[in-house]
Amino acid sequence: MSDKPVKFYTKDKAHKDAEKLLEDNVLGDSSGSPLTESSQNKPLLPESAVKVGFKGNKAKSWLRKLFWPSLSTFIVFAAGYEAYGFVTELIETNWLLGAVAGLIASAVVISGGFALFKGWRARRQFKKREQQQATLRRLLSDNSYGKASQVLEEVTHDIEEYVNVTSLENDFEKKKQQVHNDHELIQIYSGTVLKGLDKMAIDIVTKHASEAAAMVALSPLAAADMALVAWRSSKMIEQLSRLYGCPQTALGRFEMTKRVFKNMMLAGASELVADAGVELLGKSLTATISAKAAQGIGVGVLIARMGLQTMHLCRPVPFGQENKPRLGQIRKSIYQKVAGLVKTASTGKSDKSKDTIEKKK
């Protein structure tokens, strides 16, 4: 770039060529996509710069890596071979039976392949999201200009596939100015588009958590409780990840669930300390209701916390101190749901009839 002051008048070519910055990406062209750039300049990534730890044992990890793919290929190969033998045997006995079996087998292969493909895509999307998060986090701490808009556009594009965010996006477009640097731009994006999504996400978490709490409070079987928790939480994670534009399917969700639990154990520990006071207070309340209801509330809080962790993982821009979602609100609605259930259960029908009479009056 030139370092000398220059002036272009109306008659100059440069003046005519000048593009207004309102159309973005003007800067991006020369430097290339910030995403690819960041993957090339690995040292710039904060994670790799900060991480201090054991050196990976390369040979061992390579051998270890080989285990699962080879095992699965072997199983697939063996199963395919067996299936082939099985179908040919059936054809020899009766061609109709064989054809049906063959058809079913091919359906299994096709649907399985499709599921695998979707899982792979979801995984890739999750990886991409992680990279976006790293880039945005870096831009938030840098004093750069003109790099964020491209990443943000990409993120919006991802989200738009699943959620209608036109009004939120218009709000963002209205609020941003050409002079905003990356830090400000990301803040505005976080305050408009993502804030809208956060609200919806909290609704989803509240809904699932309080529903699960109610179900566990009512269900008579411990085994059923576990199944319920698994079902509701997986449903919730699916919906949340869809909302933030990186939907996770069965396979990917497994990875995601693993991460969520890991984060809950690690990052959650500090939150636990902060929440402990409130929770103790809560316990005395729950104890008075009943053991089962307390279990329900416990499960509800657990699912809510899982939901919040999922939000942390999926949100392209990390939460700030002031917009961080808090467990308090969700817990309140869980209490209300379970407490309402217990009340109606304990007072029984007489109460209900009273209500209707009062309403009639």
Next chain:
Amino acid sequence: MDLIDKVKTKSNELIDRGLNRNVRIAVTGLSGAGKTAFTTSMINQLLQAPIEEHLTFFSVNAQSRMQACKLTQHQELHIPSFDYSGALTHLISDSPQWPESTRNVSQAQIKCRFRVGHRWIKKLQSDSTVTVEIVDYPGEWLLDLPLLAMDYKSWSKACIKYLNSERRKQYTEGIQNKIRAFDYKSLQDETALAKELKGVANEYRASLSSYRNDYNDYGLALPGRFILPGALADAPTLDFFPVLNEDLLSLDWEQFEQNSSLKVLEKRFNYYKEKVIKPFFEEYFTKVDRQIVLIDTCSVLESGYESYQDLKDTVERLLEGFSYGRSNWLKRLFSPSIDKLMIATTKVDLVPPDQHSAMESFMQKMVAQAKNNVGYEGVEVETMAISAVATSEPVATEHEGEKLLCVKGIEEHSGESVIHYPGRVPSKGLSRQEWNDLDIDFAPFAIPELSEDEALPHIRMDKVIEFLIGDKFI
């Protein structure tokens, strides 16, 4: 019912008093830094905020909690009102001009009605009012502040250093010789002495004023009222000048007689300090909660190493006054209670947006020591690159085969649309050699056509407002 209402109003009053929803902002800056434009823009943004909701980083506005704002009459009736409508008319007229520079202290008061956001306070009162007072005053007078910490002797010593700098020498040589030849021991008739002093003082003032016209920089040799006397024009208290004889300065002045010309000069200096500067700052600093210091980094960059050093020195001295330690003289005098200080570099609309951060960090380096001192006292300090009234828009163009970010505006003298690249703004302090090599040129643009119904175009005014008063809107 009556009782309930009474309790309600009482509790509202209590809350307002407890939360202290009054903010008094002092707009500080040397002349030419854009204080009047800043004050005008700030009032304008606040008045337009409830209607347009355009202040993205002003959280109460972004949350749509702002209901209405209006200009009101302030309590301190002896301070003139800030002429907001006049300043705005200047900006939006057919041949727009910058508002006239401030010639006296003035104050504006805005009341902002908003919905309470805090979830506990919300239960007690649904909406409330924040009163924002903005005080504007001539930047020239600010130069007086450091004088308060000096006596006549140390002021003279500081002046010798200042007057003998390379650039100023040619302007001040004549008067310096004259002052050196002045007979300090003479015992004259009062009226004759007064006349003589006035003659020399006038010459002293004139020589520095002509220097200042050429270079527009700031120093301690020229007390503020010398440049802008206000009501003090021709008053004898302004007829003094520094002692420039080194040997005289090393003497003990006790031996001089009370009515010797030296003692008369000292008396005038002290009178100026006690009766002019002190009352002004006393009134000015009491009850100020927040302060913004505006620095015109653009013109510093343009005018080179010497004015950089001058400004750095002056800013350090100014902020020294604002660091409110226990042993601080300003604290002892006025006990100010400033808890937030913003140091902003103005006129960044002349700089392409990708260089704003460089501009900010250059300014940061300049005030680093002073900022550190203030921060140590527990005052929240922030720096920012802002433009109160933006006169340009950023564009990208091609130059020598490369993309170049520029600013586009209207050239001041020709009225022609022009795209300007000011050169590379340094992001750190420069050595003398680097200063000489620095090739930079910020051409000021003319004010574009502005509409009365829309908020003035600005850069980061919303962030400034959030920092200064955002925490009061809870």
